[in-house]
Amino acid sequence: MTDKGFDQLILEISTQLINCHQNDFAAHIDSALEALGRFGDKDRCYVFLFNENITSMDNVYEWVSTGISPHKDDLQNITETMLPWFFQAIKEQDYVSISDTRELPPAATAEKEEFKRENIQSVLCVPMRLSGRLIGFVGCDLVNRRKDWLASDVRELQIISDMLANTIARQATETKLREVEAELREANQRLQRQAMEDGLTGVGNRRALDERIEQELARCVRHGRLLSLMLIDVDYFKPFNDEMGHVLGDAVLQRVACEIRSSFMRHDEFVARYGGDEFMVLCAELSSVEVLQRAQRLNEKISQIEIAGINRKLTVSIGVATIRPDTMTTPEALIEIVDKATYEAKAQGRNRSHAVVMDRL
Numbered sequence: 001m002t003d004k005g006f007d008q009l010i011l012e013i014s015t016q017l018i019n020c021h022q023n024d025f026a027a028h029i030d031s032a033l034e035a036l037g038r039f040g041d042k043d044r045c046y047v048f049l050f051n052e053n054i055t056s057m058d059n060v061y062e063w064v065s066t067g068i069s070p071h072k073d074d075l076q077n078i079t080e081t082m083l084p085w086f087f088q089a090i091k092e093q094d095y096v097s098i099s100d101t102r103e104l105p106p107a108a109t110a111e112k113e114e115f116k117r118e119n120i121q122s123v124l125c126v127p128m129r130l131s132g133r134l135i136g137f138v139g140c141d142l143v144n145r146r147k148d149w150l151a152s153d154v155r156e157l158q159i160i161s162d163m164l165a166n167t168i169a170r171q172a173t174e175t176k177l178r179e180v181e182a183e184l185r186e187a188n189q190r191l192q193r194q195a196m197e198d199g200l201t202g203v204g205n206r207r208a209l210d211e212r213i214e215q216e217l218a219r220c221v222r223h224g225r226l227l228s229l230m231l232i233d234v235d236y237f238k239p240f241n242d243e244m245g246h247v248l249g250d251a252v253l254q255r256v257a258c259e260i261r262s263s264f265m266r267h268d269e270f271v272a273r274y275g276g277d278e279f280m281v282l283c284a285e286l287s288s289v290e291v292l293q294r295a296q297r298l299n300e301k302i303s304q305i306e307i308a309g310i311n312r313k314l315t316v317s318i319g320v321a322t323i324r325p326d327t328m329t330t331p332e333a334l335i336e337i338v339d340k341a342t343y344e345a346k347a348q349g350r351n352r353s354h355a356v357v358m359d360r361l
């Protein structure tokens with residue numbers, strides 16, 4: 001290989017590796033090995049990576065010339081005990097150069113066997129280091145051909161080895177970066193969800209409710225649709241709480257929230273905790289009769305709830321406000337109506353629903 005030819009090869013390989021992106025690192029390393037192999041008339045070029053303590057290695061990239069058998073698949077998890085002479089040589093030396101594998105010393109019996117299995121007669125391997133730490137090696141084989149490797153062969157392979165080490169490190173860094181990015185994105189979504197969720201019951205919180213009422217009002221105005229708001233208030237929750245304690249009180253609120261949520265699961269229905277023992281449900285497009293029926297069904301379902309340790313009937317009073325909003329309608333006005341409807345349900349004896357219908361506010 002002339003110096004000019006090698007310089008050209010290096011330029012091509014380094015340009016490819018510098019410009020490659022996360023998804024095509026492997027393809028570029030493969031083609032760098034191919035360029036190296038073809039240019040120097042080698043039979044096989046490869047990259048091995050060590051584990052953390054350099055006690056085992058995997059063949060991670062391999063290029064083979066036409067007619068030469070590949071060995072990448074059977075060279076996985078090769079341990080130090082399998083090839084002790086080679087592990088020691090690559091750890092301690094600047095390179096491992098074997099002109100004829102048949103002339104290896106007796107200490108390299110296992111290696112001799114392995115080279116024979118792969119028909120390798122000449123081998124040159126150069127360590128890959130990152131910040132001084134050995135991470136693997138780049139090597140090339142000649143099958144059934146002997147070669148006295150020159151200092152220039154070693155130098156050239158060393159340059160390729162440095163480039164590939166940097167590329168592999170960049171790949172690892174980018175993979176890690178993507179993982180961290182994905183974790184951050186997930187944590188961010190989780191925080192956003194939590195910021196909109198009631199901690200005790202898991203339904204929407206007051207902030208989510210306020211936003212949703214604004215959105216639904218605007219949407220119903222745009223489409224001329226009906227909008228219903230329900231206020232569900234647990235009956236006699238204060239005496240219950242005082243008597244049974246807050247822990248059982250919390251369990252009641254969770255159970256009530258669960259029942260409400262399972263009763264209003266359509267995509268345009270929204271359940272939130274308004275505060276204390278009060279929940280709200282927003283539903284669009286239902287007639288006032290339908291909403292009232294569904295509220296009454298909820299009264300029934302809640303009155304059938306049984307919670308271990310509680311021997312008192314659980315009931316709720318529900319106010320329902322159904323309106324056809326216009327641009328002047330405010331969330332406060334809607335809440336005021338539903339508040340009054342709930343008050344009415346309480347005044348009429350609790351465990352019931354009371355509806356107020358207003359075409360315009």
Ligand SMILES: Nc1nc2c(ncn2[C@@H]2O[C@H](COP(=O)(O)OP(=O)(O)OP(=O)(O)O)[C@@H](O)[C@H]2O)c(=O)[nH]1
Nearest residue numbers: 233234235236237238239241246247249250276277
């Ligand atoms: N366990 C528990 N109690 C809560 C929580 N938030 C508010 N409360 C209690 O809920 C009770 C609300 O009671 P009120 O709305 O005043 O009245 P009520 O007894 O339900 O009466 P009516 O609604 O008129 O039937 C108060 O005792 C609050 O302390 C909570 O997160 N957990």
